[in-house]
Amino acid sequence: MGAFRAVGTVPAPGAELTPLATVSAAHERRVLIWDLPLRVAHWGLALAVLGAYLTERIGPTAYRWHALFGYAVLVLVVFRVFWGWLGPAHARFSDFVRGPRAVLAYLRRGGPQYPGHNPAGGWMILLLLALLLAEAATGLPANDAIMNAGPLYGLVAPGASDRFTHWHALLWPALVAAVAAHIAAALLYLWPGGVDLITPLVTGFRRGVAREAAIAREHLGRALLIVVVLILLLLLMLALAPRAELVPLT
Ligand code: HEM
Ligand code: HEM
Numbered sequence: 001m002g003a004f005r006a007v008g009t010v011p012a013p014g015a016e017l018t019p020l021a022t023v024s025a026a027h028e029r030r031v032l033i034w035d036l037p038l039r040v041a042h043w044g045l046a047l048a049v050l051g052a053y054l055t056e057r058i059g060p061t062a063y064r065w066h067a068l069f070g071y072a073v074l075v076l077v078v079f080r081v082f083w084g085w086l087g088p089a090h091a092r093f094s095d096f097v098r099g100p101r102a103v104l105a106y107l108r109r110g111g112p113q114y115p116g117h118n119p120a121g122g123w124m125i126l127l128l129l130a131l132l133l134a135e136a137a138t139g140l141p142a143n144d145a146i147m148n149a150g151p152l153y154g155l156v157a158p159g160a161s162d163r164f165t166h167w168h169a170l171l172w173p174a175l176v177a178a179v180a181a182h183i184a185a186a187l188l189y190l191w192p193g194g195v196d197l198i199t200p201l202v203t204g205f206r207r208g209v210a211r212e213a214a215i216a217r218e219h220l221g222r223a224l225l226i227v228v229v230l231i232l233l234l235l236l237m238l239a240l241a242p243r244a245e246l247v248p249l250t
Contacts, residue, residue: 031207051072075227096122139168
């Protein structure tokens with residue numbers, strides 16, 4: 001009972017916590033770290049990337065779906081970039097993008113000393129976001145030389161479209177490698193590391209971090225507004241894009 005009384009109470013000055021109470025306090029405390037928009041964006045991105053890949057594998061007849069999943073990636077990744085400035089504490093770039101000294105110090109000491117993303121993970125996240133953005137953007141003017149072209153095909157010369165297509169294809173294995181390393185890191189933290197970073201990205205809560213690290217608000221209205229504006233901009237782009245006939249290979 002003494003152990004439970006220590007949880008969430010401020011000890012009187014001079015009072016000492018027993019080791020049991022200290023362990024129990026860290027164990028019991030669930031602190032909200034990841035806001036709902038960040039979590040939805042993460043799992044939405046993972047599903048949309050998988051969808052874009054699978055629909056591409058089906059072939060040219062599934063192109064509409066490929067484009068739809070690609071637009072989802074585009075909206076989610078641009079949202080995530082805005083959320084890096086406008087989101088709650090741990091979503092912000094200023095919370096997890098740190099210089100090489102912090103990265104080295106973290107890697108030398110090891111272990112999770114940060115309630116949000118650690119300094120090494122932070123750079124991996126920037127890389128993932130950059131690759132996702134580049135992959136989705138190069139798809140817009142791409143073409144498959146048979147029957148399908150992205151909505152911005154009409155804006156560029158056919159030769160340029162082919163170069164974008166080339167980059168679209170080249171970026172894919174790079175994205176796969178980065179995602180594979182990312183998932184491997186999350187699994188290595190879990191085992192043998194014994195640190196579960198995955199459940200917090202589902203529930204939002206993390207155990208054993210300081211109460212002060214909790215985010216006060218999730219800013220759901222703000223997130224919804226950003227997403228609605230981004231979808232409207234996407235629809236505007238699709239509506240204004242010049243219609244263009246695909247120049248098939250001869
Ligand atoms: C295509 C698939 C995926 C992509 C593109 C992706 C991308 C990302 C990005 C951009 C973040 C940063 C989250 C943010 O701050 O908004 C992140 C974090 C994270 N992802 Fe993924 N992810 C993918 C799949 C997965 C999978 C399958 C897992 C589970 C095994 C996973 C586990 C995590 C974890 C645990 C974090 C948080 C790391 C930390 O606590 O610092 N991801 N991911
Ligand atoms: C991040 C999201 C996306 C992913 C992961 C993705 C993935 C891929 C992959 C793996 C290919 C096959 C490349 C190859 O030939 O080896 C491909 C082809 C293609 N994608 Fe995407 N794509 C995405 C977004 C888009 C978008 C937004 C569009 C346009 C609306 C688009 C249009 C195309 C076209 C036209 C092709 C055919 C190119 C060819 O046949 O070589 N993609 N995509």
